[in-house]
Amino acid sequence: MLLSLVIVYLLITIGIGLWAAKRVKNTADFAIAGRHLPLYMIITTTFATWFGSELVLGVPAKFIEGGLQALVEDPFGAGMCLILVGAFFAAKLYRMNLLTISDYYRARYGRSIEVICSLIIMLSYLGWVSAQVTALGLVFNLLSGGSVSIPMGMTIGILSVLIYTLFGGMWSVAVTDFVQMIILVVGLLALAFFAGDMAGGADKVVDLATSRDLFKFLPEPSFHEIVFFIGAAVTMMLGSIPQQDIFQRVMSADTEKSAVRGTIIGGACYVIFAFVPMFLVASALIIMPTEATALLAEDPQKVLPTLVMDKMPFAMQVLFFGALLSAIKSCASATLLAPSVTFTENIWRQFRPFTTDKDNLKTMRISVLVFAACVLAYSIAMQGTPIYELVASAYQVPLVGAFVPLVFGLYWKRATTQGAISAVTLGIGVWLIFMVTPALHQAFPQQLAGLLAAVVGMLAGSLLPQWVSNHHREIESFTEAKA
Secondary structure, eight states: OHHHHHHHHHHHHHHHHHHHGGGOOSHHHHHHGGGOBOHHHHHHHHHHHHOSHIIIIIHHHHHHHHOGGGGIIIIIIHHHHHHHIIIIIHHHHHHHTOSSHHHHHHHHHOHHHHHHHHHHHHHHHHHHHHHHHHHHHHHHHHHTTTSSOHHHHHHHHHHHHHHHHHHHHHHHHHHHHHHHHHHHHHHHHHHHHHHHHHTTOHHHHHHHHHHTTTTOOSOOSSHHHHHHHHHHHHHHHHHTTTOHHHHHHHHTBSSHHHHHHHHHHHHHHHHHHTHHHHHHHHHHHHHSHHHHHHHHHHOGGGHHHHHHHHHSOHHHHHHHHHHHHHHHHHHHHHHHHHHHHHIIIIIIHHHOTTOOHHHHHHHHHHHHHHHHHHHHHHHHHTTTSOHHHHHHHHTHHHHHHTHHHHHHHHHOTTOOHHHHHHHHHHHHHHHHHHHHOHHHHHHSOHHHHHHHHHHHHHHHHHHSOOOSOOOHHHHHHHHHHHO
8 A cells, every 4th residue: 555655656746747847948948947946946956955865764874873973974064065055156156157067167177177077076976866766776675565676676766757857857856846845844744743752752852862972963082083074074065066966956046046045045954854864763762672773783774664664653654755755756856967967068069069959958868868777777786885875975076076176266266277187186186095095094084185185286286387278268258248
């Protein structure tokens, strides 16, 4: 019965997505919804940016294992990323009227940086989308009592997202996000109230978390603990800023104010609402202490689904899996779309610069299909990797490779193409050296080392004599023309 309702829900969301697809007439509609989304839809779609499987399954598991300190990357870093984008990036980028974030790199630094940063951004999505696909496989496996294997569940799940994303692009993503976020918020809040009651009251849940020191956030006052804490914080906080899925949401807004306010509100809501799954998993330790302890040792990601399936009535099970699927699908749809748009606009067009808009739209859709197939294969290959780790590892590359050129390009007039090349080269180079050298990455976080190296590369490359032609004048005229 539960599986049947889930299938009905999937069919309804597919129908909504296909209905929204009727609005898609060109590449701008497909990539950024024609810049027509109102404030309330920008809030829901930015809120949905990170609200995927890792927050419903991965974050609660991490919370029980290490407390708030273990969550500095996500949700705190991820939420702050959206707030920072709204405060410092949204207005500047919105005025430029770009289709992708990589368009900025081309205009500011030239083709070489555009291609390199596009490849970096596209690569980072493999881990992120795979986390969602993995969760879909787990859901179908659980609901079917094991009769649907995890790889088969992954296939069914990604097909349900692919159908409307393929045709509707950002319009379908935004409309389905709006519906799915309502289901998500209502469902998880209802579950939290029910679980709190089963545990004997919210105060008992809070007392348990306090007794286990789960609310401790700051690290121990030692150099090693502090630098690794900072390294974890900046991975998603800064590494996610130069990402196409976030950029699409900003550029989809109907006004500059909507772009700024929607992103900030969406980020703040994300951080606040992240406490609901944490509350649910803490409740599980009271409601089913023996089972929860065993699952924490075996697979912490299963604590919350087991609580719902074994201890809650059918109505709560429907709400939970409705909320979980809403979170996964809303996250997966945008992250399928983002690398596909980037590939078409910033890689494919290098080889076919004079194609029509209709041809580009067709290529974007083909790219969505190909990337979905690649993600499915990667997810099956990486089966067994914790969801949180898949997500966390995805954003180290854009942090060390794409973040510094973006920030310095927007806020430092002396930044040059040579500086950007140096930043990317040093950032990724140092990060790779640290990653393959155990003594180094155990002593200092590899992503922070790469970030600092990228800053040094940008400063040195921009201030030293210029051996590479610069594109600074181009961005100034480009910005003026777009404004």
